[in-house]
Amino acid sequence: MLLIKNATAVQFNPAKVQEGMDILVDGNRIVETGSGIDPSKAARIIDASHCLVMPGMVCSHNHFYSGLSRGVMADIKPCPDFVSTLKNLWWRLDRAIDEEVLYYSGLICSLEAIKSGCTSVIDHHASPSYIKGSLSTLRNAFLKAGLRGMTCFETTDRNGGIKELEAGVQENIEFAHLVSSAREKGDEPYLVEAHMGAHAPFTVSNDGLGLLSDAVRETGRGLHIHVAEDKYDASWSRHHYDQELIERLDSFDLINHKTLIGHGTYLSDSDIELLNSKDAFLVHNSRSNMNNHVGYNERLTSYKNVAIGTDGIGSDMFEELKFAFFKHRDAGGSLWPDSFVNFLDNGNRLLERNFGGHFGRLETGYQADLVIYDYNSPTPLQAENLPGHMTFGMNSGGVRTVIIDGSIVYEDGHYPFDVSAVYAEARKVARRLWTGMDNLS
Template sequence: MIIKNCLIITNDENNSFYENGAVYIKDKLIEDVGNSSDIVNKYEDEEVIDFEGKLLMPGMICAHSHIYSAYARGMGVSKPTDNFFNVLENQWWALDRQLTTEDVRLNALTTYMESIANGVTTVIDHHSGPNSVENSLFTLGEAAKEVGIRTNLCYELSDRDGKEIRDKEIKENIDWIKHCQKEDDDMLRGLFGLHASFTLSDESLEKAVKAMDGVYDGYHVHIAEGIEDQWDCQRKYGKRIVERLEDFGIITENTLAIHCVHINGREMDILKEHNTPVIFNPESNMNNAVGVPPVNRFIEKGLKVGLGTDAYTNDMFESMKVANIIQAHNTQDPTKGFAETLDMQFKNNPEIVSHFLNHEVGRIKKGAYADLISFKYDPYTPLNENNWGGHSLFGLTGRLVNDTIINGEFVMRDKIITKVDQAKIHADSRQRAEKIWSKL
């Protein structure tokens, strides 16, 4: 399949840019990219799709989300949410305890569809639902297959619902990771999920690490999102969170360190030593009033910082806009935020995800997965290889996405989700959400 007649932002190593470009997709991969006439003439027997001047770029990547929170949109909460712990207990944990396996499926389908509609082609998710643990990651995985999105899944281990459920959570993580290893399908990958230090005893961490022995060393863990998490760790264990996790062998190059709002220089050094990426979730941090992580100090320390949403939105362009301005605001330096945010989404997120895959994502280049998005974007200022980042931050939004291609297939074409019945899924989700809300 050849897609021709498009303005192409490749985001490759050379920042290649084509004003009238074409991409040749063979099976799941990008086989060639160049000027339209050259590509069409070179592969003359291939199907050709004319994009009629649309903007084409690599699909967006969300490095941290929570599918289980999908029903929260428009939901009222009757109990206090006046501090971080109350937000967790009275909103998120109250919600996730209500979820059935069917809710897990609906949450996944709606989140994945909206992600695709906003040009997100890969989602790294951190799941929770203590009364529907068994097969929950497999349910998420099947939903991802249905809509055709690339995803990396884990279940968040926690002590908050007792040891019996904790042990089910360990098993679900291990079963899923082993399944992904056996299938070796880059559409589905797995990590071991950990909620946070303050909800995990030494016993639980020991059991998790023992279960992972000989299986994998990749974890997905919230770190010091709220200052209370850090205080709890120092009071109980006499050390800081990253130090504690390092002692268990959890801080590795295959681990994702989420939030890290309240870590210090020593903890940053530990993360750097192990090449552990940090994932910044700007809108969620602001919404929960937990503070803003010292992103610029992370970068100065040489940490790889990726960008997620923590499920606040499924539009990475929106997340980028906030990541940019909150850094400038927080440092009181208007030169901070712009370049750093572009690096997070377009350099670091592709590297973070590609680390777990057999081929690259986030680039339009030979050998990369064909995860592409198009826009009907008519800019009123010049758009070129030197300023496409500025257009990404200040001109593009998820709502402008017209087509989404993942793994070489259209999963949205002309704004229509192609693989599932979106209207029916939304109707089913509304019905279930109303029942869930009545219990909260």
């Protein structure tokens, strides 16, 4: 057993701040909390005096395939709008990804997520030149780092029509079966789950949606898809299908309590109502929307379920929380930091819907995904002002130790294995990726 002693226990929702707390972990779950837990119960003790202990954060929408795009040096044509940004940058990068590129991209992103106090990432993957086996490669990267998460393949017809759609759907199905089989065997940690992935409605035909519908039914997994990130998507659906976006997806039985919609910036009133009625989730990605100049989602208060993601801009959820709040205020929004901390915490509801179990609280029976954090506050820290501290004071630099599924994956600023060679190799692979982008027609 692992015992964390003398911590200030911090919980997001419901907000709690309790000093002098001990947390006892057995296997991958919290089995006891309180003060004065008998240290003889534990094989390992961590003294967390003067530190906070909090549930790990969840990034609810990410793209680990973009991990080696930082500072990209390739011949990228001007990108005056959203679609040209996709065509000139991201759809060239994803076509240049092979197995080695994907592994190092996934591993680097996993390591950096952990370092920032993010213990779970819901990923959305694309590599049209490397479809079969790609999700297993990503899973290997998650497991190497010890990160919890989900992934899926971004089904699309933008490169190869129906054959590409079929290959993408098949990769999602095979990965879901692999995950289920691994869980049943129980010979490794149950850290990675599956969604059924699709790029966006404007690059998935009705034939593709039919295949995805069958896949959702066969695997019991939910759909993970970008919707209405830009006005283009909504206009395309009305033009070609005479349907609103969520209406079209729902006509294929693709909207349910496991559905994850990225962005939703331009959903209609009827689509929002439909999404809410199906208990589905919207994931808000503030920095990405700003970077792609697609506009701001001013309807956050209209959604039943909102979580926060980064859409590929790292996994620092302290930073994403701040941007989400400040952009909201800049746009004239009425929400305060507590709402955004609750949105961040909602990532745990997504985990519960897909992994089962309990996430996001420092209570008996909850998953032991924990962060030990250095924070010497100059003002009182209590439940009522915790969101204010997170928005205006705390940042990922305070992350000291990270525990995922009961295992220490980052301790006192160090990983359990040497990562210098990983980063050195990633730099070599990144250069090859960038050259590959320029070699594409």
